[in-house]
């Protein structure tokens with residue numbers, strides 16, 4: 069983990085939040101490469117869940133919502149709270165379910181556990197009084213459910229269908245830690261899939277989404293031995309969940325950890341919002357003439373956790389060489405272009421032209437420093453799958469070499485075909 073955290077900082081993937089002021093616990097800033105990686109991950113998710121399908125649409129709801137939403141959803145009551153214990157000696161606070169009987173810092177005795185709500189309070193408007201108190205959303209889910217009718221009335225969707233969203237969520241976690249794994253500000257990617265309220269139908273879609281979601285990670289190259297499903301115990305389930313399975317990743321910091329949850333939320337959300345908003349949020353089935361509140365199958369993944377686990381999964385050492393074997397679709401740069409020598413204008417001009425061309429279609433890096441071997445190593449470390457070198461032969465016959473990150477093998481290709489070749493390699 070230390071090596072990965074240091075690579076993230078050194079090469080510009082992830083920095084501690086507000087670092088020059090000593091940081092702010094539980095916040096992280098993504099640097100130039102981390103932002104590209106995270107964008108790619110979200111893009112792939114949006115493509116698979118929304119754009120490639122006919123039965124799912126996407127929305128982007130506001131982070132700030134009417135506080136009644138959180139009353140209805142159960143987030144202001146015991147439902148969205150962790151048990152907190154405090155060390156009587158050093159006064160540090162911990163999540164009761166994360167530690168044993170004594171303080172892990174100083175061995176002191178702990179207080180009795182008490183409920184600690186995770187919602188972050190804020191004030192909307194100029195007067196800081198009760199009427200303007202609201203919360204930063206603790207999950208992105210409710211933005212979807214409160215728009216159920218809006219989406220239904222503005223589209224031609226019929227049940228079963230889904231609404232997807234990606235966005236920030238905030239939780240006042242008692243003990244943030246393990247790098248970005250548990251943060252106080254993080255991003256989620258979620259699908260709320262509405263189905264007919266029948267046991268068989270619910271079960272069918274639950275199983276369907278479980279397998280879709282784990283396959284998504286595998287298709288993007290995550291090693292299958294590092295992935296598993298785990299069903300929640302009865303006392304572990306969230307207040308809304310009737311059945312819950314986590315996709316877990318085998319981490320170097322304490323083994324299996326949750327990356328994404330697949331939840332059967334039943335009719336909890338729409339029933340609660342019907343009750344609190346006094347609006348009719350039921351669905352009318354034109355064919356069967358039935359009116360009902362649909363059930364919801366949810367897939368809820370953490371963008372930051374998935375980003376971190378893809379980085380961990382990709383991190384490879386080969387002697388003193390570090391290779392980040394990210395799937396080309398996720399890699400921050402798809403290609404890097406090098407003139408063999410930086411002091412030969414013919415080579416540099418030709419390489420520049422190729423670089424300018426590629427940049428239109430691919431995120432491409434340019435490097436003309438040091439020797440070629442060093443440039444390869446530098447790109448390997450940030451996961452660039454293909455390095456293109458323009459050498460003296462390129463000047464004679466319009467060819468370049470492509471070097472593959474994972475095999476270190478080189479092939480010589482026609483410059484005119486370069487774009488097509490790269491496209492094929494990335495998408496295969």
Ligand code: ATP
Nearest residue numbers: 241249250251254256326327328329368369370373
């Ligand atoms: P945990 O048990 O780890 O606190 P959770 O069960 O409360 O997580 P959910 O409410 O199911 O998590 O949220 C869905 C997803 O959002 C999680 O699978 C995770 O990927 C992500 N997530 C939740 N809390 C955090 C956090 N504090 N930091 C980063 N990602 C988070």
